[in-house]
Amino acid sequence: MLVLLPPSEGKASSGRGAPLKLESLSLPGLxxxxxxxxDALVELCAADEEKAREVLGLSExxxxxxxxxxxxxxxGARPAGEIYTGVLYDALDLASLDAAAKRRAGRSLLVFSGLWGAVRPTDRIPSYRCSMGVRLPGLGALGTHWRTPMASVLGEAAGNGxxxxxxxxxxxxxxxxxxxxxRRTATVRVLHAPTRKVVSHFNKATKGRMVRGLLSAGVSPKSPAELVEALRELGYVVEAEAPAKAGQSWALDVLVDEIH
Incomplete structure (x- = not known):
């Protein structure tokens, strides 16, 4: 199972250890x-603070x-699993997982990033600020920049599961x-059960707890259908829609009563 996560906007401070070693990161094809x-990010931020703040969408x-x-x-660099914070990562709480679940997390989780492309929680990175929606001078939109290298690297990382x-x-x-x-990819929405509306804060918390539950239980579903069963066994109310045509992913709705 490969789990694709967003990063958090807020991040913990960099560590006091050794600095970044790019060659040590997972997915070396990136x-x-x-x-x-x-290079583009450091150059921008070193040259003009005001322009950098505008490009990065940062408030005063x-x-x-x-x-x-x-x-x-x-x-200094720290494991990415310690750098990323926020609602999803608080609910996931990697640090408190048992040793076996931590090993599963290291194998299965990938955190996407405007700067790094994607990293595993054990990859050591410094704290940074650069979202995927940024357009860096000389590179353009980062979402577009990453598409070509991601196409080959992520297909391989996905394996057969x-x-x-x-x-x-x-x-x-x-x-x-x-x-x-x-065909073996499942995307997830978290909906407020009575209103069928997408929830915001609770969306992230639910996703974090859901991943934690799968890692802690030691289950490794091999298909979206098996994932639905695994989530239901963990107590989630799940509605699934299989792809209507080739090239589409499964769509899962996880229904919750709480929306805070």
Missing amino acids: NESREAVL GLRGEVAKNVELRTA LVLDLRSSAYAAAWKPKGEVA
Whole structure:
């Protein structure tokens, strides 16, 4: 099972350890594109703070994020699973998983990123600010920049098993499963059961708890249909829609009563 996650906007501070080693990151086929984004981002932030803030969509209160990006090559690095914070990652709570579940997380989770493309939770990265929706000078829209390298690398990473896609739309733009991979991909919406409306905050929390439940239970569904059964066994109310035609993914709706 391969689980695709969005990153968090907010991130923990960089560590005090060794700085980034690009060659040590998972999915080495992305390294050339990672280098290009890293160079463009550091150059932008070092040259003009105001322009960088505008390009990155940062408010006055987040001015310090620009300086953080300038130091990306020298700042200490931490496992990505510690860098990403926020509602989904608080609910997932990787640090409190038992050893077996942590190993499963290391094998199955991929966090998408405007800067790194995608990383595993064990990959050591510095804290940064650069969303997938950014258009960097010289590179353009990052969602477009990542499509070509992602197409070959992610197809291989998906292997022959289930792909559980929990990304937001901006990150989904960087790689869209196609063909045979699409048929074993499931995307998930979290809906308020009485109103059938998509929930926001609780959407992220539910997805985090859902992934945690799968990792903790040690289940590894091999298809979207098996995933539906596994989630129902974990107590979730799930409605599934199989793809109507080739090249489409399964669509799963997880129904919740709480919306806070």
